[in-house]
Amino acid sequence: MSLKGVAFFLLKGVAELSKNATSLLKLASAVYFFQKNVGELMLCVGPSMLPTLSANGDVVIMEHFTPRFRELKRKDIVVAVSPLNPNMSVCKRVTGLEGDKLVVGQATAEAVFQIHPEIVERTEYGSFVRVPSGHVWLEGDNAINSTDSRQYGPVSVSLIRGRVLCRVLPLNAAGRVD
Amino acid sequence: MPFSSRFFRQLVRGVSYVPVVYVVHDLVGTIVPVRGASMQPTLNPGAAAGELPPGQVSGSQDVVLVSRLLRAVWNVRRGDIVVLRSPDAGPQKRLVKRVAALEGDRVYNHRTGKFVEVPPGHCWLVGDNRTVSRDSASHYGPVPLGLLEGRAVAVIWPPRRWQVLATSPSTGLWLDTRNSEGDQLPAKKQVLAKSATTK
Numbered sequence: 001m002s003l004k005g006v007a008f009f010l011l012k013g014v015a016e017l018s019k020n021a022t023s024l025l026k027l028a029s030a031v032y033f034f035q036k037n038v039g040e041l042m043l044c045v046g047p048s049m050l051p052t053l054s055a056n057g058d059v060v061i062m063e064h065f066t067p068r069f070r071e072l073k074r075k076d077i078v079v080a081v082s083p084l085n086p087n088m089s090v091c092k093r094v095t096g097l098e099g100d101k102l103v104v105g106q107a108t109a110e111a112v113f114q115i116h117p118e119i120v121e122r123t124e125y126g127s128f129v130r131v132p133s134g135h136v137w138l139e140g141d142n143a144i145n146s147t148d149s150r151q152y153g154p155v156s157v158s159l160i161r162g163r164v165l166c167r168v169l170p171l172n173a174a175g176r177v178d
Numbered sequence: 179m180p181f182s183s184r185f186f187r188q189l190v191r192g193v194s195y196v197p198v199v200y201v202v203h204d205l206v207g208t209i210v211p212v213r214g215a216s217m218q219p220t221l222n223p224g225a226a227a228g229e230l231p232p233g234q235v236s237g238s239q240d241v242v243l244v245s246r247l248l249r250a251v252w253n254v255r256r257g258d259i260v261v262l263r264s265p266d267a268g269p270q271k272r273l274v275k276r277v278a279a280l281e282g283d284r285v286y287n288h289r290t291g292k293f294v295e296v297p298p299g300h301c302w303l304v305g306d307n308r309t310v311s312r313d314s315a316s317h318y319g320p321v322p323l324g325l326l327e328g329r330a331v332a333v334i335w336p337p338r339r340w341q342v343l344a345t346s347p348s349t350g351l352w353l354d355t356r357n358s359e360g361d362q363l364p365a366k367k368q369v370l371a372k373s374a375t376t377k
């Protein structure tokens with residue numbers, strides 16, 4: 001191919017692209033809009049949701065409707081922005097809704113007392129935590145290896161990004177997650 | 179057919195711009211009307227400053243420009259006015275408050291009279307109108323940074339209220355903050371100092 005031919009080819013490509021730039025922008029925006037407001041694929045890595053989700057990484061479909069328009073239910077698996085680090089997300093199960101009174105261990109009662117002393121109740125029979133309004137209690141299925149509400153207290157519903165709908169990868173484990 | 183195919187084509191074309199507007203709203207900035215008196219006199223002063231009877235709900239409604247640029251690497255600073263999703267009332271409700279302290283700070287809660295240490299990943303928010311504001315001091319306690327959505331940079335409506343919003347409260351009041359040794363930081367240093375744990 002001659003130099004002139006290559007230059008012509010490149011110029012034609014740039015012309016084509018700028019004609020399609022608006023369409024490209026609209027397409028990218030539509031994808032972004034869909035991912036933020038409807039649903040997206042998420043990779044969940046870590047041992048905290050064993051045996052439900054594998055530690056090596058499962059790809060799941062996460063939908064955004066539930067935290068905004070519907071009520072969360074106990075046993076829903078949700079993805080939330082970590083209360084400890086706003087740049088990280090955590091994948092946990094909802095085990096308590098607002099108003100629930102949960103039995104917790106000593107360590108949990110002390111940890112939660114540091115942040116929200118008014119929701120902790122310590123009696124001679126055990127410690128209780130009352131989940132305040134607009135919050136949920138999150139716990140990983142792998143209790144031994146999970147940092148969750150037992151360490152950082154109830155999580156505001158406004159921090160929840162979406163609910164896990166089903167698993168997509170690995171293929172042999174695809175389907176509903178419960 | 180009352181509607182021509184040309185109408186539908188134009189309709190589809192118009193709708194196709196909606197996600198673009200959404201991307202601008204989510205990544206660049208947006209416009210937020212401010213309700214309530216919790217940020218007086220900085221926002222919604224109602225009657226002219228100084229004439230406002232205590233507890234009166236303001237009449238005017240300021241509209242602020244909220245910046246969301248570089249939200250992922252956004253370094254929240256003490257004194258920023260931020261827009262956030264409500265910790266209590268669900269993600270559809272928005273609040274506008276000022277950041278008084280960041281993680282690691284020990285903050286004086288003027289409502290309870292106690293000192294609070296702000297945990298990692300959280301901040302302490304106070305409205306400029308401290309007596310009527312629902313904020314960290316009165317209701318929420320430390321607020322997770324994940325709830326913050328943007329920084330209010332300027333008032334853009336009504337025109338007589340045009341201004342760039344300052345980093346420190348216009349009333350000159352500030353919450354007591356101490357450094358790790360328990361020494362009281364002077365007021366100017368409290369606004370500009372960065373705590374050791376802030377990214």
